[in-house]
Amino acid sequence: MIRLFLSLITMIGLVAGLSGCTGVGYYAQSLKGHAEIMAARQSVARLISDASTPEPVRAAMATASAIRQFATDALDLPDNESYRAYVDIGRDYVTWAVFAAPEFSLAPKVWCFPVFGCVPYRGYFSKDRAIWTAAGFARQGFDVHVSGVTAYSTLGWSSDPLLSTMLRQDETYLASLVFHELAHQRVYIDDDSAFNEAFAGAVEQTGVKTWLRAAGDTDGLRRYQAGLKRNAEFLALVAETRDELAHVYAGTGTAVEKRAAKAAAIDRLRARARQMRESRWGGFSGYDGWVEAPINNAKIAATSVYNDLVPAFLRLFELCGSDYPRFYNAVEQLGALARADRAAALEAAQSCE
Numbered sequence: 001m002i003r004l005f006l007s008l009i010t011m012i013g014l015v016a017g018l019s020g021c022t023g024v025g026y027y028a029q030s031l032k033g034h035a036e037i038m039a040a041r042q043s044v045a046r047l048i049s050d051a052s053t054p055e056p057v058r059a060a061m062a063t064a065s066a067i068r069q070f071a072t073d074a075l076d077l078p079d080n081e082s083y084r085a086y087v088d089i090g091r092d093y094v095t096w097a098v099f100a101a102p103e104f105s106l107a108p109k110v111w112c113f114p115v116f117g118c119v120p121y122r123g124y125f126s127k128d129r130a131i132w133t134a135a136g137f138a139r140q141g142f143d144v145h146v147s148g149v150t151a152y153s154t155l156g157w158s159s160d161p162l163l164s165t166m167l168r169q170d171e172t173y174l175a176s177l178v179f180h181e182l183a184h185q186r187v188y189i190d191d192d193s194a195f196n197e198a199f200a201g202a203v204e205q206t207g208v209k210t211w212l213r214a215a216g217d218t219d220g221l222r223r224y225q226a227g228l229k230r231n232a233e234f235l236a237l238v239a240e241t242r243d244e245l246a247h248v249y250a251g252t253g254t255a256v257e258k259r260a261a262k263a264a265a266i267d268r269l270r271a272r273a274r275q276m277r278e279s280r281w282g283g284f285s286g287y288d289g290w291v292e293a294p295i296n297n298a299k300i301a302a303t304s305v306y307n308d309l310v311p312a313f314l315r316l317f318e319l320c321g322s323d324y325p326r327f328y329n330a331v332e333q334l335g336a337l338a339r340a341d342r343a344a345a346l347e348a349a350q351s352c353e
Helices: 024-039 045-049 055-075 127-139 171-186 192-212 218-250 254-279 288-292 299-307 310-319 324-335 339-348
Strands: 085-087 095-101 111-113 115-117 122-126 142-147
Touching: 024 122, 045 085, 055 171, 055 192, 085 288, 095 127, 095 299, 095 310, 122 127, 122 324, 127 142, 142 299, 142 324, 171 192, 192 218, 192 299, 192 310, 192 324, 218 254, 218 299, 254 288, 310 324, 324 339
Parallel strands: none
Antiparallel strands: 095 122, 095 142, 111 115
8 A cells, every 4th residue: 555655854953953944843843752762772683682572572673683684785775773773662653744735736845954955744753743733734725634654764864763663564564664764875865855755665666576586485576566566556546636637727717616626536536446446456455545535635746756756766777787786876876967857867767877
């Protein structure tokens, strides 16, 4: 199902003055939430070796440790202290992200921060605070969307720990999170979330496949590839609706007419998704929560930001001979281009150089 991975801005209070358009309270909650997590860290190696560690926890830590080492050894991802400690945070999500977009636009509202640049969301360690913030934007006329987040990255500013939220599903899910978040530490381009998230998504997908092949888990690889295919089909449905809405918003209709056309397009998306569930996905219900919950510009924009460029990055990875160092070098070269030229150059790439 659709997942969001965020490089949340949690360390700004340590590396920049609390000034600018974002208030002190926002920075304070970010720093406080992250500091509380860091203070609760336990060494993964110690949990594995400690005879008093419950067996399920020890097994999970052993798997996580193997995945973390694989990230460095096979995927050339940073060899540092990130994901070598563990925190049980005692809740379903570590943070909640708030997205907002105008009523008749698919361009998400963007917030800018010192050091980390601009991103199309605001992250909160408190669900209530996230909902309160979203309600404020809704009163201003924005479409809003709040999404729970299971993992985040400080981009190497601190040693990000494994979180209990990362262990909610199977080993493949854990590997996908670790590879994705470490990819943000490998390459990160200021002010271009679409580029950063799609790059990390490509590392995640290729990395998980590489890991499953190395483990000889043919059944797991088959399930993972089937899931990727299903996800691509769902994203194509969302993209179709996005194009329909873009046409509506660019038209000359009145606000009343545009609202009616918007609602009709979203209804068609739900109908197509339900039909796809029965005709192609064998009744798979993983997208039901997304489909049946409110759908608006903010939600559609959030989905687009994290997925649109992934196929182009996967193609570039193949052009680089599936060689991770070469791939990262090529991505860094693209990142050095002007933002206006970056996506087009990625799409047009014919070689790894």
